[in-house]
Amino acid sequence: MENALSQNIGFMPYLVAGSQILGIAVLAITGAWLSQYRGGFSWSGPLQFNVHPLCMVLGMVFLCGEALLVYRVFRHETKRATKILHGVLHVMALVISLVGIIAVFQFHKANGYADMYSLHSWCGITTFSLYILQWIIGFLLFFVPGVAYTYRSRFKPLHEFFGRALFLSSIATSLLGLTEKMFSDYSQRPAEGVLVNTLGVLLVVFGAVIAYILTREEWRRPPLPEEQALSMDFKTLTEGDSPTDQ
């Protein structure tokens, strides 16, 4: 059975490795850009702004991407352990992106800048609000014990769709943020422009690779042998859906 599982996933390991290289490259370039061209990081003063892009890319893009991959990558761990890892990554993503959002609002306030006028801000606040909603519903349905398996398996496809949609929407919002930050002297900063555009393209490729991995249905984590047996028992007991159907 172990062998059959390993054979089934084809070139997925290479794509996962590629996604990790892309993710680390995205974080490194974001850090390098903000340090080299924008003066680095500080919680007070004019450098507070720079905390925003760093935290959002780390939280809403990198960590959310990692959380989406967890069930594809950890195929031989128990479902419980994999689910806890998924949750821990999303706790980190939530806290870090909240810090990033507080940073930009505090920075705007300190400098008397207008809030929420741009498409970036609209997309960002919508994505983050829906992410919190997804977080609450996901927690109640999949972490709180005692929720019927039929409810879980009915809502799982929606949870997956919204998770992926919010991840892609976070990437699109990042691209808008990069564009906004580069105006209005974009064409007069060619070196920084090339760095930022490269970052944008790498963000898109990171999103595309992860989206591709997730669309391959046959790369889903199959239930472990012991979960399968358990699933049978429950099925017989409840005549409902399988607890290992994830």
Add this chain to the structure above:
Amino acid sequence: MENALSQNIGFMPYLVAGSQILGIAVLAITGAWLSQYRGGFSWSGPLQFNVHPLCMVLGMVFLCGEALLVYRVFRHETKRATKILHGVLHVMALVISLVGIIAVFQFHKANGYADMYSLHSWCGITTFSLYILQWIIGFLLFFVPGVAYTYRSRFKPLHEFFGRALFLSSIATSLLGLTEKMFSDYSQRPAEGVLVNTLGVLLVVFGAVIAYILTREEWRRPPLPEEQALSMDFKTLTEGDSPTDQ
């Protein structure tokens, strides 16, 4: 069999209707924005720029979105007719977006503006180049007669993934274009800003609704009874994949 098909697709008709209302709203708001706030359209002079956003939203977003839905919406037409409609929509999308790209390069040249410095231009040219590549490969594989069904069914999932990825990437590129156009006096144009941000959010929702319809595997167009019979014959003859497997 007809009834079974109709029952199977659940609330898909409402989502399709919603996508059409969103698509028409997006086109109407794009036209209204460029007419009311940006002086309208003309092929020569300063208004040539405005041809660009209109053509790109019509070609790369609206018509490509329609082309993606064709196999879900036309469930009782022959596969051949559905495929021709998919092709015709993509011919229109290609020609119209080519006009839009020519418009912006001619406008830049006439005014001595720099080309290709922004993330919007990088994402746009990458998306359009990959769209042409997808077009050529799709034409050779699925329209030229005589290609083995095994090749077609092997490449179909990749064709579908790249089609969806390029559609979503076109939407992200549109949002970047809207942001770019609004700088650098974005916060000083509150009324136009709200209109453009609304357009951006509707573009995202249009993309999300179509993406959702396409991710529901059970909403795929099933083979018609006569295609199914044909498929059986071919399967027996070739021991390969089914010609109706789409």
